[in-house]
Amino acid sequence: MLKLAKTSLLAVAVMATSLVASDILVTVNGKNITKQDAQAFVTASAPKAIFAQLEPAEKRMVTDRLVEKQLFIELAAKEGIDKKPEFKRNMEKIKEELLVNMWMKEQMDNAIVSDSEAQAFYKKNADKFMGKASMHARHILVANEKDAKDIIAILKPLQGEALKTKFIETAKEKSTGPSGPKGGDLGTFSKGQMVPEFSKAAWALGNGQITTAPVKTQFGYHVIYLETKSPAAPIPYEKEKAKIITSLKQQQFTAKITQIAKELKSKAKIVETATETNATKK
Numbered sequence: 006m007l008k009l010a011k012t013s014l015l016a017v018a019v020m021a022t023s024l025v026a027s028d029i030l031v032t033v034n035g036k037n038i039t040k041q042d043a044q045a046f047v048t049a050s051a052p053k054a055i056f057a058q059l060e061p062a063e064k065r066m067v068t069d070r071l072v073e074k075q076l077f078i079e080l081a082a083k084e085g086i087d088k089k090p091e092f093k094r095n096m097e098k099i100k101e102e103l104l105v106n107m108w109m110k111e112q113m114d115n116a117i118v119s120d121s122e123a124q125a126f127y128k129k130n131a132d133k134f135m136g137k138a139s140m141h142a143r144h145i146l147v148a149n150e151k152d153a154k155d156i157i158a159i160l161k162p163l164q165g166e167a168l169k170t171k172f173i174e175t176a177k178e179k180s181t182g183p184s185g186p187k188g189g190d191l192g193t194f195s196k197g198q199m200v201p202e203f204s205k206a207a208w209a210l211g212n213g214q215i216t217t218a219p220v221k222t223q224f225g226y227h228v229i230y231l232e233t234k235s236p237a238a239p240i241p242y243e244k245e246k247a248k249i250i251t252s253l254k255q256q257q258f259t260a261k262i263t264q265i266a267k268e269l270k271s272k273a274k275i276v277e278t279a280t281e282t283n284a285t286k287k
Contacts, residue, residue: 031071034076038071040056043064043067044056112258118250123246126249127249134239138196138235138236139234140195140232140233141191141231142194143188143189143191143232145175145182148225149226152179156228159175168230172189176189181225189230203220203229210229210234216229
């Protein structure tokens with residue numbers, strides 16, 4: 006039984022070691038450079054980028070930069086940069102900044118907002134959580150007014166699915182716009198997203214209707230088909246909950262920091278220099 010236990014522990018240890026090893030990209034003079042280091046490097050210049058999803062050449066470039074950085078660190082240390090007074094002064098400043106930043110983070114992490122508080126804020130500020138009116142439309146774009154009128158003449162007698170089917174076929178065949186191959190599908194958009202002439206004509210339509218006159222814009226002449234139109238409606242609380250809680254935590258944090266700063270100032274011995282005092286008076 007004891008032998009089995011030892012074997013199991015050894016297996017766990019080996020697994021743990023292999024998991025750590027799998028994170029190592031390269032070792033430079035005994036110093037490991039990991040995937041976590043690479044991600045931090047990437048995040049510094051492109052916050053939304055993910056190292057694991059980069060192209061092989063980009064991963065190679067990041068790894069090369071990290072290798073170079075490690076070699077520069079070693080060279081700087083060898084040349085005694087860390088012994089210079091300026092380095093020590095800057096290290097003290099960095100230490101002070103880190104101290105304050107970590108303390109600030111703790112204050113923020115300690116801010117607590119309950120679900121009931123978040124819901125109360127959502128209800129009190131209902132006007133701030135209204136989604137815009139939106140529509141799903143298609144269009145056929147042609148170069149001249151006559152072509153647009155000819156298309157309308159073909160489509161106008163149709164209704165329902167017959168109209169939609171014919172519109173899609175015609176868009177694929179005749180539309181010069183980039184949405185042509187998709188049957189003129191423009192997806193869902195809200196008011197103000199399209200050029201004024203197009204927007205005015207589109208929003209005047211009812212579901213399943215087309216424009217009965219060509220709509221001229223700087224792009225050409227459009228025939229528009231409205232699939233569905235949705236009025237402005239409240240955004241569900243659950244979709245906004247995380248943002249609300251973050252905002253309320255920030256407010257709580259700001260109020261707390263302001264109060265602490267006020268209390269600390271009242272107890273501290275703060276002496277202004279004559280130069281600063283005179284500058285203030287002026």
